[in-house]
Amino acid sequence: MAKKSLKAKPLLSPQYCKACGLCVEACAQGCLVMGEAIHPETGLRPVVLDIERCTACGLCISACPEPYALAPLPVEGETEIPAPPPKAALTTPDTRLPLAIEDPLVIRGTYASAIGALLAGCRNFFGYPITPSTEGAELMALLLPKLDGVFVQAVSELATINMMYGCGGAGRRAMTFTSSPGMSLMLEGLSYMIGAEIPGVVVDVMRGGPGLGNIAPEQSDIKLVCRSLGHGNTHGIVLAPSTPQEMLDLTFDAFELSFRYRIPAVVLCDGYLGQMTGRVVLPKTMVRPGVPGWAVTGDREHRRNLMCSIELSERDLEEHNRRLIEKYKRIEKSEQRADLFHCDDAEVILVACNTPARMAKGAVRELRQRGAKVGLFRPLTLWPFPIQALEPVVARARRIVVVEASDGQLEDELRLALSHAGMRLPARIESLRHYGGVLPQLHEIVDVVLPDALSAGASRGRA
Amino acid sequence: MSVFYERFERHAHGEGVKGRSTHYCAGCGHGLAHKYLAEAIDDLGVQDRTIAISPVGCAVFLYYYFDVGNTQASHGRAPAVAIGHKMANPDSVIVSYQGDGDLAAIGLAEIIQAAQLGVPITVVFVNNAVYGMTGGQLAPTTPLGHATATSPAGRDLSMGAPLKMTEMIAAIDGCVYAERVALFDNKERITAKRAIRKALALQLENRGLSFVEVLSECPTHLKMSPRESQRWVRETMVRIFPLGVKKDVKSGRWPAPPPPNFDSARMVEVIGGFADHVESRDAKLPSELGDEVGLKFAGSGGDGAQTAAMLVTRAAIHEGFDATHIPSYGPESRGGTSYADVRIAVDEVLSPAVTAPNVLVAFNAPSLAKFGPHVLPGGTIIYDSSVITERPQQRDEVNCIGVPCAEIAAGLGKAVVKNIVALGALQAATRVLPEKVFIDVIRLALKSKPKLLPINEEAFRRGAEMVANARTSPS
Numbered sequence: 001m002a003k004k005s006l007k008a009k010p011l012l013s014p015q016y017c018k019a020c021g022l023c024v025e026a027c028a029q030g031c032l033v034m035g036e037a038i039h040p041e042t043g044l045r046p047v048v049l050d051i052e053r054c055t056a057c058g059l060c061i062s063a064c065p066e067p068y069a070l071a072p073l074p075v076e077g078e079t080e081i082p083a084p085p086p087k088a089a090l091t092t093p094d095t096r097l098p099l100a101i102e103d104p105l106v107i108r109g110t111y112a113s114a115i116g117a118l119l120a121g122c123r124n125f126f127g128y129p130i131t132p133s134t135e136g137a138e139l140m141a142l143l144l145p146k147l148d149g150v151f152v153q154a155v156s157e158l159a160t161i162n163m164m165y166g167c168g169g170a171g172r173r174a175m176t177f178t179s180s181p182g183m184s185l186m187l188e189g190l191s192y193m194i195g196a197e198i199p200g201v202v203v204d205v206m207r208g209g210p211g212l213g214n215i216a217p218e219q220s221d222i223k224l225v226c227r228s229l230g231h232g233n234t235h236g237i238v239l240a241p242s243t244p245q246e247m248l249d250l251t252f253d254a255f256e257l258s259f260r261y262r263i264p265a266v267v268l269c270d271g272y273l274g275q276m277t278g279r280v281v282l283p284k285t286m287v288r289p290g291v292p293g294w295a296v297t298g299d300r301e302h303r304r305n306l307m308c309s310i311e312l313s314e315r316d317l318e319e320h321n322r323r324l325i326e327k328y329k330r331i332e333k334s335e336q337r338a339d340l341f342h343c344d345d346a347e348v349i350l351v352a353c354n355t356p357a358r359m360a361k362g363a364v365r366e367l368r369q370r371g372a373k374v375g376l377f378r379p380l381t382l383w384p385f386p387i388q389a390l391e392p393v394v395a396r397a398r399r400i401v402v403v404e405a406s407d408g409q410l411e412d413e414l415r416l417a418l419s420h421a422g423m424r425l426p427a428r429i430e431s432l433r434h435y436g437g438v439l440p441q442l443h444e445i446v447d448v449v450l451p452d453a454l455s456a457g458a459s460r461g462r463a
Numbered sequence: 464m465s466v467f468y469e470r471f472e473r474h475a476h477g478e479g480v481k482g483r484s485t486h487y488c489a490g491c492g493h494g495l496a497h498k499y500l501a502e503a504i505d506d507l508g509v510q511d512r513t514i515a516i517s518p519v520g521c522a523v524f525l526y527y528y529f530d531v532g533n534t535q536a537s538h539g540r541a542p543a544v545a546i547g548h549k550m551a552n553p554d555s556v557i558v559s560y561q562g563d564g565d566l567a568a569i570g571l572a573e574i575i576q577a578a579q580l581g582v583p584i585t586v587v588f589v590n591n592a593v594y595g596m597t598g599g600q601l602a603p604t605t606p607l608g609h610a611t612a613t614s615p616a617g618r619d620l621s622m623g624a625p626l627k628m629t630e631m632i633a634a635i636d637g638c639v640y641a642e643r644v645a646l647f648d649n650k651e652r653i654t655a656k657r658a659i660r661k662a663l664a665l666q667l668e669n670r671g672l673s674f675v676e677v678l679s680e681c682p683t684h685l686k687m688s689p690r691e692s693q694r695w696v697r698e699t700m701v702r703i704f705p706l707g708v709k710k711d712v713k714s715g716r717w718p719a720p721p722p723p724n725f726d727s728a729r730m731v732e733v734i735g736g737f738a739d740h741v742e743s744r745d746a747k748l749p750s751e752l753g754d755e756v757g758l759k760f761a762g763s764g765g766d767g768a769q770t771a772a773m774l775v776t777r778a779a780i781h782e783g784f785d786a787t788h789i790p791s792y793g794p795e796s797r798g799g800t801s802y803a804d805v806r807i808a809v810d811e812v813l814s815p816a817v818t819a820p821n822v823l824v825a826f827n828a829p830s831l832a833k834f835g836p837h838v839l840p841g842g843t844i845i846y847d848s849s850v851i852t853e854r855p856q857q858r859d860e861v862n863c864i865g866v867p868c869a870e871i872a873a874g875l876g877k878a879v880v881k882n883i884v885a886l887g888a889l890q891a892a893t894r895v896l897p898e899k900v901f902i903d904v905i906r907l908a909l910k911s912k913p914k915l916l917p918i919n920e921e922a923f924r925r926g927a928e929m930v931a932n933a934r935t936s937p938s
């Protein structure tokens with residue numbers, strides 16, 4: 001960087017002068033006086049500079065709040081050649097590294113999720129303790145230092161999500177574990193992340209609500225994360241695991257998706273699943289993440305980058321919204337996922353996710369043994385809702401029974417998806433709902449489904 | 464000045480005079496604070512490394528002007544965003560630029576935590592005693608008596624006295640430098656410039672948070688000329704907010720995070736400990752149990768029901784089964800009820816909850832009373848007969864075995880192994896899994912406490928013995 005002379009006479013550019021008069025006050029020589037003439041471009045009366053008596057003390061320049069109104073007068077031979085602007089950074093790609101652990105892990109859901117994050121290249125955890133999610137955070141606190149990662153316990157969920165905003169904006173894979181009340185607090189930050197297109201993964205181990213509710217498993221946040229991820233036209237990718245294995249797999253995938261689309265992803269699970277221990281098989285590879293070209297990393301190539309969700313002009317903000325909506329459409333088209341269990345010939349379709357889906361799976365087996373043609377449709381992505389896979393299934397089915405630990409939050413997603421797809425609602429959408437931490441049990445599902453499932457099948461057989 | 468963009472492309476698309484002038488009102492202190500910050504960045508040669516966090520407030524558009532890495536934060540959260548950036552790139556130079564509403568009202572928790580953590584970021588806190596962007600409302604730093612849009616009759620004590628942030632931050636250990644400066648005359652401006660430069664230079668020493676409060680003019684909301692505003696700051700604000708260095712210590716050391724490790728051998732070391740070896744992959748359950756078996760362990764906290772359940776789960780997975788374990792605790796986390804559901808399946812556990820178990824292990828009478836009646840026909844109940852003295856009512860088709868688990872454990876000199884006694888009994892009574900795999904997982908679980916192994920193995924053996932004896936002796 002060329003050395004500038006500290007003392008220089010000023011050069012006035014009247015078009016950038018706001019006529020504040022601070023330079024007039026600053027100059028002891030009286031070289032600057034308030035102007036009379038109105039500047040045609042600004043409508044202001046810029047100061048007038050008479051450089052005759054100037055001692056080049058530089059005080060007027062230091063007193064001028066405007067970057068370009070009063071600048072040091074270029075001295076001959078000392079003119080600074082401005083450095084060329086930095087070249088835009090290229091994205092360095094992620095690398096897959098082989099991982100040689102053949103044997104399964106026997107771990108609880110939150111642990112599986114934490115390990116999924118590590119394998120996906122997450123080395124930055126930010127979080128605030130909240131039951132029943134904290135065990136995941138605790139494992140991160142234990143393991144991250146061994147991988148030279150960073151664990152920060154934030155002062156709140158607000159701070160947490162904003163640390164993720166900064167870290168994700170730096171292109172790093174950041175995550176948190178939280179539970180429903182914490183999720184509510186993170187919504188503002190998530191809206192900013194979505195607006196600024198900053199990736200990051202939130203694992204929400206849902207608990208009973210509203211308010212403080214309790215720490216038992218409820219599917220209390222489906223609506224929150226699918227429909228209202230903060231203010232504005234927002235969406236984030238929502239994945240819904242049902243087993244410890246899926247806690248690992250879907251957390252891993254959440255990072256991939258989040259970075260592919262530059263959008264936050266939520267792994268939505270429940271307290272039961274978080275605590276459930278099971279067999280978890282590891283993937284054959286792990287990820288060493290690259291550095292995205294768009295990130296703000298504190299080096300020359302990334303210097304021109306900006307993480308920002310403000311667009312002052314209506315036109316610009318509409319344009320920005322259009323681009324985001326375009327992206328949501330691409331995600332809706334390409335990233336729907338579902339697991340279908342005995343749906344091929346099913347007359348009754350159970351729809352469930354998270355732990356209730358496991359109860360429902362058990363119920364399907366029992367109902368099948370009793371001769372009822374029942375299947376389970378299990379969305380793995382709640383947003384986007386896997387309507388493509390559901391369409392043919394619904395077309396064949398006579399009844400849909402939504403099994404959930406919430407007041408129809410899953411059913412609403414289903415109905416919205418059906419209606420957006422232009423499908424006529426099936427003749428019967430029934431529900432089995434529990435709240436407050438009570439989960440639908442296998443025998444209840446059987447009781448709801450069985451009577452009509454058999455008689456209808458039988459009567460049709462007779463016809 | 465090279466740290467300002469040549470043209471402010473983000474300011475109204477850089478068109479016309481806006482391309483080289485700021486959005487600030489005439490005589491606004493933000494312009495000067497920007498200028499001194501830009502000079503400091505330039506002087507220290509850290510333009511490429513710098514990331515500026517724009518706040519919410521009049522300085523929200525800071526990123527229009529600074530040719531550095533830029534991130535715009537939500538209201539009050541700039542220090543949290545700054546921490547996120549610093550943790551990602553410890554070598555980056557982070558400036559968290561905030562106004563008084565942003566830092567001293569909505570963002571109090573974030574700035575306090577940043578100071579507490581001692582993360583080396585530089586905070587430029589512009590205090591002009593009013594909310595500028597939203598139109599001149601009461602700020603935490605508004606002087607008593609001063610009228611604002613939301614204190615039209617002037618601030619009185621019902622609105623509290625002004626907050627002195629620099630003194631507060633200086634009192635926090637993680638802050639290494641805190642100074643309050645002003646802009647109202649040449650002398651103060653020189654001090655302000657020097658302070659901002661110093662705060663930034665200190666960041667390069669990686670010791671802790673550096674904080675500069677700039678008493679600043681907001682002529683628009685003071686409804687004064689720029690010159691009158693300067694006088695107001697000098698006469699009114701300085702009296703409340705005394706200028707000067709509040710803290711400047713040589714101590715402090717920030718443990719900068721190392722570059723993250725992505726070595727797969729290291730990963731194997733770190734998570735390999737959770738892996739359980741799987742013996743055979745086509746395991747079968749005893750024929751009378753079919754393809755799936757549900758077990759319930761019930762007692763009170765401290766009975767070891769969860770550990771026993773976990774050991775069975777791991778043993779099952781060793782054998783090549785799928786298995787799940789779900790704990791459920793009573794409302795009191797200590798000493799309350801503690802139940803565990805374990806399900807073992809040949810292919811896949813479909814429904815992990817166990818409402819009607821094949822096997823119940825009950826450590827106390829309430830647990831036995833609660834779950835005993837739900838045990839499936841052909842199932843087994845193992846209860847601690849040293850605690851449950853009344854022999855339970857015999858049910859047809861349920862094998863009910865009393866084992867004095869607590870007594871045996873006490874006899875072995877280790878009360879906590881009563882759950883292992885119960886496991887021995889469980890294995891002998893149901894043969895749900897081979898004895899060897901139980902011993903294997905107990906050994907694995909005690910890898911770090913080998914001294915306890917003999918007593919646990921003995922406990923297991925004694926439990927099994929009790930069942931064998933019960934079989935041979937007529938009841």
Ligand code: SF4
Nearest residue numbers: 027054055057058060
């Ligand atoms: S450099 Fe000093 S003497 Fe010259 S115009 Fe500016 S303030 Fe006056």
Ligand code: SF4
Nearest residue numbers: 017018020021023064
């Ligand atoms: S200080 Fe700058 S903006 Fe203010 S009157 Fe002087 S030249 Fe104009």
Ligand code: SF4
Nearest residue numbers: 487488491521595681
């Ligand atoms: S309102 Fe006040 S703080 Fe905001 S730009 Fe104008 S003078 Fe500056």
